Amino acid sequence: MKRRIIVLISIIFLLLLAGCTQINQPITxxxxGIWNEYIVYPLSWLITKVAQVLGGSYGLSIIVVTIVIRLIIFPLMVKQTKSSKAMQALQPELKKLREKYSSKDQKTQQMLQQETMALFQKHGVNPMAGCFPLIIQMPILIGFYHAISRTRAIAQDTFLWFDLGVKDPYYILPIIAGITTFIQQKMMMAGTENQNPQMAMMVWMMPIMIVIFAFNFPAALSLYWVVGNIFMIVQTYFIKGPELQKTSASGNAGGAKK
Known part of the structure; x- marks a missing residue:
């Protein structure tokens, strides 16, 4: 499974590298090339067609296209959420395995890896499932950047207070992108922060990375990210609603005791 993930990421990375050499060439x-024919041009075409239906507003078109893309990858997000819950349930058993095979020698670590994978297979858990939505979104996000930059009509349009083809002059969208990313990550990780310190760190690292990127990229990308995050927040609330309420109640009870 890990090998397949590495191969898939490598293919995507090579496609992205190939596309970066054509950033100044209009998309038609x-x-x-695979990058142009199957990612950049379809996105450019879709945004343009939807804008025509919406009276020529490319900003509204990006919002609609973003929601459509999120609906398409919705089954992957549900799978990710289920996998996250399953991993959370297995944490006590994983902790026991780590304590059982605490030695750092190679043979012991191999035994730990084998028994860990056997535990995952027994409960039907895929530890890499959480990576799939991110892997799918990587080419889409960079494809949006290319479609915007290489489609003159999109890059030259304005929406609300910003030009789609250049960065937000007031940095409002990047900040909103960072805040919504934090909320979305916090909701996804609800109840697991204490069990997985690395994932808890990502709750803070991801928003910071998004803000840094959004400061330097066209405002249309920030718009895509903000709309996508809002969609994810609503989606996560409906999928994990009872769990989020339980976590919130536990936090309030803990605060009251203090």
Missing amino acids: PESK
Whole structure:
């Protein structure tokens, strides 16, 4: 499974590298290459067609297209949430295994890895399932950047207070992108922060990374990220609603005791 993930990431990375060399070339139906034909041009075409339906507003089009993309990958997000819950339930058993095989020698670590994988297989848990939505979103996000930059009509349009093809002059969208990313990550990790310190760190690292990127990229990308995050927050609330309420209640009870 890990090997497949590495191969998939490598293929995506190579496609992205190939696409980066063409950033200054307009995207058209005649553009050649897997990156152009299957990611950049379809996104450019879709945004343009939806904008025509919406009276020529590329900003509204990006919002609609973002929601459509999120709906398409919704089954993956549900799978990710289920996998996260399953991993959370297995934490006590994983802790016992780590204590049982606490020695750092290679043979002991191999035994730990084998028994860990056997535990995952027994409960039908895929520890890499949480990576799939991110892997899917990587080419889409960078494809949006190319579609915006290489489609003059999109890059030259304005929406609300910003131009889609340049960064937000007031940095409002990047900040909102960071805040919504934090909320979304916090909701996804609800109840697991104490069990997985690395994932808890990502709750803070991801928003910071998004803000840094959003400061330097076209405002249309920040718009895509904000809309996607809001969709994810609503989606996570409906999927994990009872669990979030339970976590919130536990936190309030702990605070009251103090």
